[in-house]
Amino acid sequence: MTDAALEISDLEVSFGTGKHRTTVVHGVSLRVEPGEIVGVVGESGSGKTLTAMAATDLLPAGASRDASVWRFRGIDLLAASRSARATAFGGKIGVVFQDPMSSLNPARRVGAQLADTARQWGRRSRSEARDDAIDRLRRVRIAAPERRVDDHPHEFSGGMRQRTMIAMGLMTTPMLIVADEPTTALDVTVQADVMALIAELNQQEGTAVLLVSHNIALVSEVCHRVVVMYAGKIVEELAADHLAEHARHPYTRALIGSVPTLEADLSRPLTAIDGVPPDPGQLPAGCAFAARCPSVTDRCLIETPVLVNGVACWVAT
Amino acid sequence: MTESAPTMLQLDQVSIRYPGSPADVVQRVDLTIPEGGSLGLVGESGSGKSTVARAIVGLVASTGGRIALAGRDVTNARGADLARVRTTVQMVFQDPNASLHPRMAVGDALAEAVSVRRKFNGPDLDAEIARLLDLVGLSPRFTDRFPFELSGGQRQRVAIARSLAVEPRVILLDEPTASLDVSVQATVLNLLRELRSELGLTYLAISHDLAVMRYLCDRIAVMELGSIKEIGPASEMFAAPRHHYTAALIDAVPRLGGRSGTRIVLRGDPSDVADRPSGCSFHLRCPAGPDVVADHERCRTEVPELDDDAHSVACHFPVA
Amino acid sequence: MTRRKRSRIRAFAGTPTGIAGLVLLGVLVVVAAIGPSVWGDKATATDYLHLYSPTTGSHFLGTDGSGRDLFARTLVGTRLSLLLATGSVAIASVLGVLLGAGVASVGGRVQRIGATVIDTWLGFPSILLSVLVITVLERGAGAAMIAVGLSFAPFFARLTLTSAAAVASQDFVSAGRLLGLSRRRLTTRYVLSNIIDQLVVAIFSTFGQCLIAISALSFLGLGVQPLVGAQERFSIDWGVLLDQGVKNFSAAPAGALGPAFAIAIAGLAFGWFGDGLARIFNPRLTLRRLTPRVEPTRQTQTESAT
Numbered sequence A: 001m002t003d004a005a006l007e008i009s010d011l012e013v014s015f016g017t018g019k020h021r022t023t024v025v026h027g028v029s030l031r032v033e034p035g036e037i038v039g040v041v042g043e044s045g046s047g048k049t050l051t052a053m054a055a056t057d058l059l060p061a062g063a064s065r066d067a068s069v070w071r072f073r074g075i076d077l078l079a080a081s082r083s084a085r086a087t088a089f090g091g092k093i094g095v096v097f098q099d100p101m102s103s104l105n106p107a108r109r110v111g112a113q114l115a116d117t118a119r120q121w122g123r124r125s126r127s128e129a130r131d132d133a134i135d136r137l138r139r140v141r142i143a144a145p146e147r148r149v150d151d152h153p154h155e156f157s158g159g160m161r162q163r164t165m166i167a168m169g170l171m172t173t174p175m176l177i178v179a180d181e182p183t184t185a186l187d188v189t190v191q192a193d194v195m196a197l198i199a200e201l202n203q204q205e206g207t208a209v210l211l212v213s214h215n216i217a218l219v220s221e222v223c224h225r226v227v228v229m230y231a232g233k234i235v236e237e238l239a240a241d242h243l244a245e246h247a248r249h250p251y252t253r254a255l256i257g258s259v260p261t262l263e264a265d266l267s268r269p270l271t272a273i274d275g276v277p278p279d280p281g282q283l284p285a286g287c288a289f290a291a292r293c294p295s296v297t298d299r300c301l302i303e304t305p306v307l308v309n310g311v312a313c314w315v316a317t
Numbered sequence B: 001m002t003e004s005a006p007t008m009l010q011l012d013q014v015s016i017r018y019p020g021s022p023a024d025v026v027q028r029v030d031l032t033i034p035e036g037g038s039l040g041l042v043g044e045s046g047s048g049k050s051t052v053a054r055a056i057v058g059l060v061a062s063t064g065g066r067i068a069l070a071g072r073d074v075t076n077a078r079g080a081d082l083a084r085v086r087t088t089v090q091m092v093f094q095d096p097n098a099s100l101h102p103r104m105a106v107g108d109a110l111a112e113a114v115s116v117r118r119k120f121n122g123p124d125l126d127a128e129i130a131r132l133l134d135l136v137g138l139s140p141r142f143t144d145r146f147p148f149e150l151s152g153g154q155r156q157r158v159a160i161a162r163s164l165a166v167e168p169r170v171i172l173l174d175e176p177t178a179s180l181d182v183s184v185q186a187t188v189l190n191l192l193r194e195l196r197s198e199l200g201l202t203y204l205a206i207s208h209d210l211a212v213m214r215y216l217c218d219r220i221a222v223m224e225l226g227s228i229k230e231i232g233p234a235s236e237m238f239a240a241p242r243h244h245y246t247a248a249l250i251d252a253v254p255r256l257g258g259r260s261g262t263r264i265v266l267r268g269d270p271s272d273v274a275d276r277p278s279g280c281s282f283h284l285r286c287p288a289g290p291d292v293v294a295d296h297e298r299c300r301t302e303v304p305e306l307d308d309d310a311h312s313v314a315c316h317f318p319v320a
Numbered sequence C: 001m002t003r004r005k006r007s008r009i010r011a012f013a014g015t016p017t018g019i020a021g022l023v024l025l026g027v028l029v030v031v032a033a034i035g036p037s038v039w040g041d042k043a044t045a046t047d048y049l050h051l052y053s054p055t056t057g058s059h060f061l062g063t064d065g066s067g068r069d070l071f072a073r074t075l076v077g078t079r080l081s082l083l084l085a086t087g088s089v090a091i092a093s094v095l096g097v098l099l100g101a102g103v104a105s106v107g108g109r110v111q112r113i114g115a116t117v118i119d120t121w122l123g124f125p126s127i128l129l130s131v132l133v134i135t136v137l138e139r140g141a142g143a144a145m146i147a148v149g150l151s152f153a154p155f156f157a158r159l160t161l162t163s164a165a166a167v168a169s170q171d172f173v174s175a176g177r178l179l180g181l182s183r184r185r186l187t188t189r190y191v192l193s194n195i196i197d198q199l200v201v202a203i204f205s206t207f208g209q210c211l212i213a214i215s216a217l218s219f220l221g222l223g224v225q226p227l228v229g230a231q232e233r234f235s236i237d238w239g240v241l242l243d244q245g246v247k248n249f250s251a252a253p254a255g256a257l258g259p260a261f262a263i264a265i266a267g268l269a270f271g272w273f274g275d276g277l278a279r280i281f282n283p284r285l286t287l288r289r290l291t292p293r294v295e296p297t298r299q300t301q302t303e304s305a306t
Helices: A048-055 A082-089 A110-121 A126-139 A158-170 A188-205 A216-222 A240-246 A250-258 A298-302 B049-056 B079-088 B106-117 B122-135 B140-144 B152-164 B182-199 B210-216 B234-239 B244-252 C002-013 C016-044 C070-105 C108-123 C126-136 C141-168 C171-178 C183-205 C207-219 C229-235 C238-247 C254-279
Strands: A006-015 A022-032 A037-041 A063-066 A069-072 A093-096 A176-180 A208-213 A225-230 A233-239 B007-016 B026-034 B038-042 B064-069 B089-092 B170-174 B202-207 B219-224 B227-233
Touching: A006 A048, A022 A037, A022 A048, A022 A208, A022 A233, A037 A048, A037 A188, A037 A216, A048 A063, A048 A176, A048 A208, A093 A158, A110 A126, A110 A158, A126 A158, A158 A188, A176 A188, A188 A208, A188 A216, A188 B244, A208 A216, A216 A225, A216 A240, A216 A250, A225 A240, A225 A250, A233 A240, A233 A250, A240 A250, A250 B182, B007 B049, B007 B202, B026 B038, B026 B049, B026 B064, B026 B202, B026 B219, B026 B227, B038 B049, B038 B210, B049 B064, B049 B170, B049 B202, B079 B089, B089 B152, B089 C171, B106 B122, B106 B140, B106 B152, B122 B140, B122 B152, B152 B182, B152 C171, B182 B210, B202 B210, B210 B234, B219 B234, B219 B244, B227 B234, B227 B244, C002 C016, C002 C254, C016 C070, C016 C229, C016 C254, C070 C108, C070 C141, C070 C183, C070 C207, C070 C229, C070 C238, C070 C254, C108 C141, C126 C141, C126 C207, C141 C183, C141 C207, C171 C183, C183 C207, C183 C254, C207 C238, C207 C254, C238 C254
Parallel strands: A037 A208, A037 A225, A093 A176, A176 A208, B038 B202, B038 B219, B089 B170, B170 B202
Antiparallel strands: A006 A022, A006 A063, A006 A069, A225 A233, B007 B026, B007 B064, B219 B227
């Protein structure tokens, strides 16, 4: 078995210490194979972002991580120091965040920001790095990259900035791109464009992608495998082309039903998931989804389901 | 909606230019919504769709054309006229995080809105607040909550309740679900559909997401760079879009389980109104534009007009 | 409403600095109230055998050029100093906030003109402005207070205008306009109520600066005018003491440290009290029913790897 691009097992993410410690990600295991696109789907507060950030060493201040396995390209990160982890990830990972307006440094030219990455991790000279920057901007379909490379971020549209973030990841040869809601702030046309670019990179360069989103339809379009999270836990994990027909967890099904589509029957309302998710720091006994689940049984209220054969549910078969 | 329903909202050749701006952000827009009807205004950011809505309620001034509400001219209304517009038309904003007073409890915000038009004494006021909360599916215990104590979906429900407090006849929905999770979006869309049929409201909805519009609207108008490119019944528009831009917007909607066939790619980013292309403003990005199809040169020079049809399109070479 | 009132008190009490500020302020007010009658005689008694005395058993902070006890003078000076500083802060904040809110609530050209006036006023050297004001008014403590108030007012006007403009551009203010609320109500209930905590912090933290500004005027002979006889005890303030102390610093350093320390304590007391007070205007801080949001805002990463 080859090394996974990224692998983390039994991940717990907590905030605070001692009495004030709250754990918001509970025992999540995630594996991204080389060349694979994995989608992590869930509502706000499901822990999907924290999971992705914990796995890529980008947790915000105040959050702590605990895991039994943590490897990137086969390199053990659990025992590694902070700087050793930075070296392991350095130049091998690209990150695209939700807000294109704040993810680039507004005071520096786009090209210089791209060149930093290449000079840091690719040991390129200043002029080589600039040529690389122009090349990568062209690669992400920025028109007239020779001219645009000297622009400041405010001269770029939202879609161009997200493409620039992807270009930044491409300055070296990344193994993995982590994209956290990369298109939420964008128009649908631009969203389609950015997603197509991500899929294209995956096909042509074999870059693995970890895509975090609340939109299950969007994720299903580009991903190979989809991980559905609810209240800090994985509730279902399945191949993306099984989503439409073979989703087993009631939550996954409800998520699918809630997406307005161009084909759905207009005479019926969309599937609504009533209520709000529990606070992942104070999970109820039994299944966390039980209170909102249409197929809840007595067992669901007492016993916590575990992830078996890709689904964590007592009712799903 | 039947054709015979009286016209509720009518825009006649409305143009809007911001002070100091070199070009119109909205160009000669015609729209008609019958009472109880629901029109969706679709387009990318910068298409001018939100500006149209803000002009209707007087948050921005129109610089040309005429806006009529229930048969009365309310173009750039002032004073008593404007007050009447604002008790007839209310707006639900995109981000309930920003559209609710952060330091006003839900009950106080609703009480304030209710008292604008009607006078209630204590117990009646409480009952009215409870009724409004109930309309949007919230229990009366939300009365003393502050916005920061609510989830995104609950906040948008409160914003909807507040807009209903003045008993409006028209509601402008400006991307009402864009800042919500997909699962929460579904409940808000269902609520908006119910409210419309229960209260006989007229909607003008704005979104860049056509799938959302399909749920809310019976007619769709597609805007691009300040002007309407296609307008018609929603069912026809989705079944057979006539403008290449509409087709691209429909194609961009994510489909569960992936798409079949190739994607319609729009070249480049949306243009800017300050730098509006000559001829058809869409010709630079159009998959059937002059850069793609050799004999479509007239798109560069000649501005296409909407043809006069129930399903009307402004394109020299519409989708077959 | 009682729930909110109680939680507001809790919010204030929940901050150690707010409580410390309240206690310090209480002590200062007591000293100011009893100062002239309790220590007045000692503060005005001259002792020509001990001029410029350093710290001794009977003179904790030493004596001044007339042999008067500086510790007693510092305590007695509390009343006038607090009155002058409070007065000038009050003038500055009332004038500044009203002007800023007024300019913010009108639109278009009037607003641009108002903003320019505020900026020019802000750029005008404050000492020059004070001298001008005192030339017009009769020289004395009251004039100094007004002069300092006027030179600090544009600071609050600018702060109010900038913060109000940021709030006014938000959708909830548009929503309020759509409801047909009056301009006055929008300005007070919608805009000012959202920036009140910032203003309170700014107003209370200016106290120390105003004290210094008044003492600078006193130093130039434009501020507090020393009275003689029985009235002398009512004309002692920390600014004058500080200036005299600085002049005699090599002979009796404690004489400067006393009033300097008093000014610092008073500044701190007002600043801390202001911080605590600001909290009660923000429901986010007064209501702690919900646990913090689960997914906090992430830091921005401009590097592709860390």
